[in-house]
Amino acid sequence: MAPRPSSESLDFDFAAFDRDVMATYARSPIALVRGAGCRVWDSAGRGYLDFAAGIATCTLGHAHPALIEAVTRQIGRLHHVSNLYYIPEQGALAAWLTARGAGERAFFCNSGAEANEAAIKLARKYGRTRLGIARPAVISALASFHGRTLAAVTATGQPRYQQDFAPLVPGFHHVPFNDFPALVAAIATLDRDERTVAAILLEPLQGEGGIRPGDPTYFAQVRALCDERGILLMFDEVQVGVGRSGTLWGHEQLGVKPDVLTLAKGLAGGLPIGAMLCRRSCDVFGPGDHGSTFGGNPLVCAAALAVLQTLEQDALIANARDRGEQLRAGLRGLAAGLHGKIAEVRGWGLIVGVELGADQPRSAAELARAAQLEGLLTVPAGPRVLRLVPPLIVSAAEVDEAVAILARVLG
């Protein structure tokens, strides 16, 4: 089905936007004004198949009836009260998540960076109070992405996000991803003077770093090392969690469980939420240790519950797995015909990366722009990887349509 023109066409003043809004993003020159399912329309009435999904966030696509119903019902009843009081929807969300193996205790905030900040604070207090470490350190991976707040950007293993923001936060160290001997060596170096490492923070699949899946052997070795040393293993599943990987949690792909798990992007289908969950034995937080005015308010928790109930009722995790396989098979078919233009197609479920080959002169950002002109929204993941992260409701016909557009764009 070709993108349909919309009857709606609005004047949008791009220059006024650029005058009034800080230029923290290199925005595509379209203004999106409406969505339905896996499609969105811009102010000029052009339609797009949305394989960006608000950066892997709109789990149920756009204008999903379950989300509309939950949000309108909740905002008409009670939308915000603060965490000075008990919030039934927050309790129900925590119960849903813990009943399905995300951890045993939950803390709610508003974003992925905040979820990781909460995890880092938990790790420091755990290190100080349970492990007796005076200056608890966190190890994370090179090429990782953990968010833009100061501690999260310090944990992020990519200098391009850190330059100009020094001094960064002390107590962070980076190791190559999927390299166990390098991790062992780094811990030995840090331990030479005194024991310092309280936690290891990893993405089961590196998202912004180029859709790089973790190696199950590496993760099993890291788990065993953490168990042996009492180090917390923390997984950042802000992008890969909540069904996108084809399993509810990304770490199910690796067969390794964390002590601490962070979630955000897809959890409330596009309403702002973050969550940090941990095993009961790791929960060292007490009153006053951490907080968030908006975190886990009735509105976002009602939205998250609607997303999670729909995931189960509509078997969307199985859909993520099947449509993901279809998408990767279609792209691998393209790669076979486009000698050297696609180096690799990889990912889990509906988080798919197309690594560009040596014979592809254009960057991922240029290809994303070209795909947009053809009516397909995608997101680069670094300079040489095109990321495809459609809503989990995507249909087989929509996957075929995206592959057909990418055949024209990549060829």
Ligand SMILES: *Cc1c(COP(=O)(O)O)cnc(C)c1O
């Ligand atoms: C997007 C992302 C974050 C940051 O989330 P925000 O909501 O933008 O703060 C952290 N970790 C990972 C793995 C992400 O993909």
